[in-house]
Amino acid sequence: MSVGAPARSEGRDEIGAIPTYPSLGRAVTAFAFLLVAEFFYSFAWNSVDVLRPYIRDSLGLTLTEAGSGYSAQGAGALLGAIVIGQLADRFGRRNMLVAVMIGYGLSLLAGVAVDSYGQLLAQRFVLGLFMGGVFPIVVGIYVGLFPNNVRGKLASMINAVFGVAVIALGLAVRLLPVGEGTSWHVLLWIGGVPPILLSLLAYLIVPGTAETRNVAMRQPRRLPVLDLFRPGLALQTTMLAALMGLNFFAYQAFSGWLTTYLNDVRGLSSSAIGSLVAWTFAANIAGGFFWGWAGDRFGRRFNALGFFGGAASIAAYLLVPSDVRLLGPIGALYGFMLSASVIWGPWLTELYPAHLKSTAASIFNWGRVVSFFAPILTGSLASAVGLGAAMAVSSVIFILAGLLWLALPETHPRPRLPGRRVFGDHHADQS
Known part of the structure; x- marks a missing residue:
């Protein structure tokens, strides 16, 4: 086709x-x-x-x-x-x-x-x-x-x-x-x-x-965002907003401090830090193509596996010795896994009726509210337990986000992971 x-x-x-x-x-x-x-x-x-x-x-x-x-x-x-x-x-x-x-x-x-x-x-x-x-x-x-x-x-x-x-x-x-x-x-x-x-x-x-x-x-002449919280959709919308917030918080808690960590804790040179960041960035772009294909092939919830992989790569990154030959591939794996959320744009629109598509897609940005507090909270925690330990919190949060993702509805007609489908439900995608 x-x-x-x-x-x-x-x-x-x-x-x-x-x-x-x-x-x-x-x-x-x-x-x-x-x-x-x-x-x-x-x-x-x-x-x-x-x-x-x-x-x-x-x-x-x-x-x-x-x-x-x-x-x-x-x-x-x-x-x-x-x-x-x-x-x-x-x-x-x-x-x-x-x-x-x-x-x-x-x-x-x-x-x-x-x-x-x-x-x-x-x-x-x-x-x-x-x-x-x-x-x-x-x-x-x-x-x-x-x-x-x-x-x-x-x-x-x-x-x-x-x-x-x-x-x-x-x-x-x-x-x-x-x-x-x-x-x-x-x-x-x-x-x-x-x-x-x-x-x-x-x-x-x-x-x-x-x-x-x-x-x-x-539709009733009211703000479209109110329809996201109507009976039957309110819990789903709240869970999605929480998922976006966890993602942004976890990202800021690790990536936001990454260059500072490599410089202050690992003691790496500027050239080494630049190389490691480039590895992560390039892998994120490449990973986007994989996870976009995977979301189309196996279902939107399948990509939650990327968050679990990202959590594991963060833990490994913080534990391995300060060797660029180790940090580079692990950082690339983190960037690759992080792009699993690339499917969220289409997924959010498919979970709601046609007249709410752009309003539904805006849920993605609601999570930015949570990310505003990430540098403050992780910075305070770092002063008490160390920067590496504070950044490790992001690994736990990515796991929680992955579990929450798996608890949400699926819009793929034949998902690889078991779960509720929404095609045929009253709030299914109505392009």
Whole structure:
């Protein structure tokens, strides 16, 4: 079966009917446009980290002030995911895709005019507000372009584009004259102008969501997010939010302290640390393709095995000697296992009706609330028991997250792991 054809009856996305999808050519073209939007979103998102030393120098900020730019951006993203995801379900995902592309492009360009700490926080918060809507919108669109048996592979491509954007940003810093004064502003222009110019092409390339809006019009006139907590869905939504929170906390508790740990505890050189981080990053991209395929082949809950593997690799990483030949492969295994969550975008949309797809996808970003507290809690614990022991907590949390994942519903018609299927339930995927 081609990916542009209707899904087989055992994998149908709509109760009592086989869903229809755009032609394969149009679906592929639209998805390619989404990849472009995702690239510039990723470029803008990571600019707060990659450009941090230049922002700090040009504004005369302390380390804490420079780092808080990310916190402002993350807070904006959390709010944006909730608000913009609902607007996308109510007024059309294509319309909101155009709006957020223009929004994050202009907001990134506004960084050129920032000349104080307060302005930096405001600019990054507004930028995060628009960028928080990208994930729920993009996922909500591409699950309507292709049947459920290829959506994991699509999610892995989105994951890879995020990594490519980070690499491109890093290369741009090396190749362009951004080391003095405000010369780094050129990177804001490179990242901000293209999405603004390309945004209106969405109306020509991306199919509309009129059928989704028709479904929404038949629903009660209330906030879509409230439907996530209606009877029959409230427990599922709460469990999903907890799963996302555990994932973000565990990631921050280990990855957030990794370079500090390698430097302060292991005593490794900067070149060795850079090499180890590169191993982890590259393996994460490669793992995304495996876990995307696995989620399509064996079921969304199958990927929970990745969290158990990640927990084991964290324990091994903290226990082996300070030998790059050992830490490198184990770190790569951790990065590979961590990308198991790549399937969450499609899975979240498949667990809810059509008029809630983007709102449901926004649940992913709800977990960021928990991650805000991870550095504080693990830092306090590290002062009492040591950094390595504090980071080991992430291993336990990944195990808890994996168990919670296995307790949630399955949307695959023939899952490899036993568990409840939701096709045929009242809240099954209704593309």
